[in-house]
Amino acid sequence: MSKKIVFDKDCYRSLCRDMGDDLPIFYRDWWLDAVCGQGEWEVMLYLEDPQVVAIYTIYSKRKGPFTYVSMPPLTKFMGPYMIKPFSQRKQQKILSKMVDALPRYIGFDQTMHYQVKNWLPFYWAGYHQNTRYSFVLPDIGDLDGIWKGISTDYRNNKIKKASEQLAMKYDLETDLLISIFAAPFERQQTTMPIQASTMKRLFAACAQHDCGQSFYIEDQQGEVHAALYLLWDKDTAYLLLSGESQQWRSSGGGVLLTWCAIKHASTVLRCHKFDFLGGMSENLERTRRQFGAVPRSYHYIKKWRGPFWWISHVRR
Structure with missing residues (x-):
C-alpha cells in the first residue's frame, strides 16, 4: 500500500464536497475561506492508495520577515483530523508523519480537535x-433530562x-447583532478582538451553507435583550457568540435564549451534542455548570523557535 503526504487545496476542496456534513464545520473549505481568507490557509493530506485518510489544516500569518501558525478568528479547532477510523496506534503513526512534514515556522x-487524544508526536x-476545556451537553436528545440538570435558580428565577x-426570534439584523456581541467588551473597556467584516463574511457563508443562524430575545416593546449565533454540523450544535444588551442584563433573557437554542438544536436540527465553546474563566465555568454542561478537554499545542523560544513556556 502506497502512502504519501501532499499539500493540495484543490484536492481538499473536492474532498469537502464529497464529505459534506460528515466533516466538522471548522475544517470545511468554505469556513476556512471565510475566517482566514482564501490565500492564507493551507492543508496537508495524508493519502493511502489513493484515498485521503487524514488531513491537517494550517493558518499561517506573517509579521515582518517571520511566518507563524495561529488560530483564525471564531475557529475552535484546526490541525489534524482523521477521516478514517483507525486504532490509536495507527493514528499515532499517521500523526507522527504529518508533524514531521509540517513546514518550519x-x-x-x-x-x-477533541479527536486528538495522544499528543506524543508533537512532544x-x-x-x-x-x-x-470546553463545556458540552453530551446528549441533548433527552430534553427532559437536560431541563432537570439545569440549576434551580436558572429554571425558576x-x-x-x-x-x-x-419571546425568542430568528435572524437579527447583522449590525445590531454585532453590536450586542461587542457589548461585553465595551463593559470591560476593551476592543472586541474580532473584526465586524470577518463576522459578516462568516455569517453570510454559514447562511449559504445552512450551518448557522442568529437567535435573539426581545420584549413586547421590541427591545432586544440578548442575542447569540448558533453553528451546527451533523453531530453538534455550537454556541459561537453571545451577548446581552447592557440595560437588560438582569432580565434573564440571555439564559432563556440559551435554553431556546438548546431546544432548537435538539428538536429542529436533531444534533446529538451542544458545545458551549467557552473559555476557561471561573465565571464562564460557573455559568456553563448552571446548564448542566460537563467539561471536555482538548490540546493546545505550541512551539516557538530562535529568539522567541520563551513564548512556548509562558503562553497560555
Whole structure:
C-alpha cells in the first residue's frame, strides 16, 4: 500500500464536497475561506492508495520577515483530523508523519480537535502542550433530562420568569447583532478582538451553507435583550457568540435564549451534542455548570523557535 503526504487545496476542496456534513464545520473549505481568507490557509493530506485518510489544516500569518501558525478568528479547532477510523496506534503513526512534514515556522499555536487524544508526536518533535476545556451537553436528545440538570435558580428565577415577558426570534439584523456581541467588551473597556467584516463574511457563508443562524430575545416593546449565533454540523450544535444588551442584563433573557437554542438544536436540527465553546474563566465555568454542561478537554499545542523560544513556556 502506497502512502504519501501532499499539500493540495484543490484536492481538499473536492474532498469537502464529497464529505459534506460528515466533516466538522471548522475544517470545511468554505469556513476556512471565510475566517482566514482564501490565500492564507493551507492543508496537508495524508493519502493511502489513493484515498485521503487524514488531513491537517494550517493558518499561517506573517509579521515582518517571520511566518507563524495561529488560530483564525471564531475557529475552535484546526490541525489534524482523521477521516478514517483507525486504532490509536495507527493514528499515532499517521500523526507522527504529518508533524514531521509540517513546514518550519518561527512560531506555532493551535488548538486540536477533541479527536486528538495522544499528543506524543508533537512532544517528540519539541512542541509544548496545555490542556484546555470546553463545556458540552453530551446528549441533548433527552430534553427532559437536560431541563432537570439545569440549576434551580436558572429554571425558576431566569428561564420561567423571562419566558413570561420575552419571546425568542430568528435572524437579527447583522449590525445590531454585532453590536450586542461587542457589548461585553465595551463593559470591560476593551476592543472586541474580532473584526465586524470577518463576522459578516462568516455569517453570510454559514447562511449559504445552512450551518448557522442568529437567535435573539426581545420584549413586547421590541427591545432586544440578548442575542447569540448558533453553528451546527451533523453531530453538534455550537454556541459561537453571545451577548446581552447592557440595560437588560438582569432580565434573564440571555439564559432563556440559551435554553431556546438548546431546544432548537435538539428538536429542529436533531444534533446529538451542544458545545458551549467557552473559555476557561471561573465565571464562564460557573455559568456553563448552571446548564448542566460537563467539561471536555482538548490540546493546545505550541512551539516557538530562535529568539522567541520563551513564548512556548509562558503562553497560555
